[in-house]
Amino acid sequence: MVSDMRCVVIGGGPAGRAAAMELAALDMDVILVEKKLIGGTCLNEGCMVVCGLNDVARFLDDARQLSDLGVLDVECSADYRRIAGGVKRTLERIRHVTERETLDAGIEIVYGVAEFEDDRLLVEGEEMDYDRLIIATGASPLIPPIEGASKAITYRDILDLDGIPDKLVIIGGGVIAAEFAGIFSSFGSEVTVVSRSGFLSKLDPLIRDYVSEKVLSDVRILEDTSTTEIDGSGVQTSGGYIEGLPMLATGLRPNSDFLKGFLELGPRGGVKVNDRMETSRQNVYAAGDVTGGHGTTPVARMEGVVAGLNAAGIERRVDYRYLPYSISLRYDVGFVDIPGEGGREAVIPGLAGPGSFWGVNNGKTGISKVRILDDGTPSGIYSVAPGARLIMPYLSLLMRLGVSMYEFEGFVETHPSTDSIYKLMRFLSRY
Template sequence: MEVVVIGGGPAGRSAAMEASQLEAEVTLIEKDKIGGKCLHKGCMVVCGLNDVAKFYLDSQNYQKQGMISEIPEINFSEVTKRLRDTTGKIKKVLEFETHSTGVEIINGEAHIQKDRVVVDNKEIPYDKLLIATGSRAKIPPIRGVENAVTYADLPYLEDLPEKLLIVGSGVIAAEFASIFSSFGSEVRVFCRSQFLKMLDPEVKEYVIKNLLPGVDITEGARVNEISNEGLKIAQQTVEGQVLLATGLTPNSEIAQNMVKIGDHKEILVDSHMQTSNPCVYAAGDVIGGVTNTPISRMEGVIAARNACGISSTMDYSWTPQSISLYYDVSFLSPQDHQAGTVATIPGSAGPGSFWRVLEGKTGLTKVSVDLDEGFITGVSSVSPSSRTNMAYLAKMIRDGYKAPDFDDFLEVHPSTDAVYKLLRFFGEYI
């Protein structure tokens, strides 16, 4: 069985390694860098910048409380340089890991023919093809949009923007608003619709008030024009560097003439990650839907298994998601929202939140439960540990755990996880 995977990001790399471990002959083609958008332009970039932002905010807090005498200065050009150095080193680790499973990696741009892929005049035949070409920043039809930057440009910035104008309303907009406002930039966010509409309203209010306190957010804003000086909204001109955070566009052009493409340029697949062409599978951002790294990895694994003759189905229920701010903002709900009885408590003091107790800013946790059946129907948590906690909680809920099952739950202390406290509370009434 010869399997060719196009794209070396989370979906493609996971698919290639899975197929190789299932004894297929696997060739992975990547035209840029192994690791894809996540490592070099997306989540890991946010992770690196966010670590520096948290350190800077903590330093300000420690100085305010009289525990240190000076606040360190940020050398922004050195931050972005070290960021690129670090992602480059991680790339080498990923290459070694991929090679070690028996995958052949080819660098170059792939062109698909009927039963083969061509890279630099080299023909690579395949029995099954897996497309994991990811996505790119979505560029809205705004006059002068070429004057704006996107997330892909941020790792190469030399100077910290004095004023940053973010166009967008989702996770990317919130994360960069948090990072750059923490660094000292004057940040404004312009949303065509509602800001962070995926969040519970109470959680959203907490986020805006406590985690984005210096950020000016305008909802229902329509940007008319972008220039080197800033942007124009209605009749008002606002000065600053414009950053587009208006979503993602799937890189599906490579498959335009061989599989069905959706209205948003996504490659259409079934629950087995199979396209309209029975020999072709697709996974990751190129198929749209929930675009995050764990989902892409799982889609890649599912696609590889099916391509190798092992029936496997993708399950999107209870997908844990998060936003990287000073505290992680994590949330979990089924695809079809279910009602339940709701309880909310402040976040716990502990690692990462202890020195915010005096300000009353330790986070927030909110849980909803169906008291008749004991089913957990929704969870939101703002805390330093919520990202990790939410992943395990999602697995437990999928496996049938109910609120009363947490009666004998033992946490590792000290912890900032407050979810189990609420579930114990609900368990007493069920």
């Protein structure tokens, strides 16, 4: 480990900050270059925005459910400008804490645009020397080659809407499309999702059907439907014209244009890296969405840590096995990415408990599914339940450690809980 080298990290999102914090903890001289706002897409435009809006959406759903059951006599309406303003104020406070934490770690923050000229790093036109460089510039909304695409909004525009749209047409079939469909449906919008292929196609079919039919029951979902043109009032699709505010949720594009000629990029623009997060250039590393990888904050942080440690001369390799994922809807959708199929499986309705007790009355408590091979190795873990996202990282770790799912026969749970995964594990360990 070389302690007197100068490390420059470009990008102040989850990957960049994780790398910078690791290097600072090793007493390295660290400069973090951020173009606009520290925290990256996750804090300023993505995950935290979804959290803020989804909390309100869930409250509205709960209020309506309890009113329908006669438990509460209440009517709620959403003032979107006040909601968006509250989200922005909260993000600002989190951003202040994040910046202070970064500075307190001994990291110098430089706000400005980074670019390369003749292999030299320039920040706001001034050359910046480095011994190690880490690229963590994230990604931006992918704008597909659809006529009129520039007239649609993306997740970046959500907090600047004047109000709740009467009708919203979301183009895309992935996690971003699903989350905003759930939020604005709860807010009162008439939501249509237009997916050129399958909706949430990476999910287990049983779980996907539950999400579509139970969780997003008020959302119109059109699969295998292409969008041919977008105007300010709606979209033209292969199935006809759909009126509503158009929103693009068609994926992400790595922020790597400024790296052309400096680093080797993949066919979709992601920086090519190995399992040590090394790029095509010596002493230059990359991490997070700029590599065109998995597109989640925890993975970006993991890659940032690996990049930072290797930059400091400490050998680490990234491990993508058994990654946990989640989707923020009325109930959390949690699952672990496991390659392969086959094995014995069991399914159980969600349990009554905190956050789902009143759902018993309408049969919407969630659902869980587990599939394991004969040797106890899991081949599928899925849950739709309040807090489903909380159990998946622990299961992910157990899998990485090689723990057999048969060992869940001795599992003791906390109670009350909406986690039904352990019940399926215990059942499959006995039969």
